[in-house]
Amino acid sequence: MTGRDRTVLIVEDNEDNRIVYSTILRHHGFLVSEALDGAEGMAKARRELPDLILMDISIPILDGWEVTERLKHEDATSHIPVIALTAHAMPGDRDRALAAGCDGYLAKPCEPRAVLAEVNRLINRSRSVEPGDA
Ligand code: MN
DSSP states (O other): OOSTTTTTEOOOOOOOHHHHHHHHHHHTTTTEEEESSSSHHHHHHHHHHHHHEEEEOOOOOOOOHHHHHHHHHHTTTTTOOOEESSOOTTTTTTHHHHHHHSSSESSSSHHHHHHHHHHHHHHHHHHSSTHHHH
């Protein structure tokens, strides 16, 4: 159980993808919250302060770039790792993800195992730099 009750917010408008990602994360012990558009994603990120956010880029109201940029400019949420999921991998997407402040980047379609691996990588990294660690 790699999740150990750590929380992941999935911001994704496609129901099939939400089910796939939330199923594997819950199976590995993560507590999963879901948002269907950018506005709901912003609100839940601020309210729940998840340990990590899985951010689809193509979502209604505010796109994933916009939501990530806003969260990275707010003191309460700037530390939360964000993994961008882009549907149509373009040559500039990785640069765009970095510019927006994303900590990780996956091109769809992505294997559930790849999502899990990236979540584990970033959650372990953020835990390893918590204050008090030598
Ligand atoms: Mn989408």
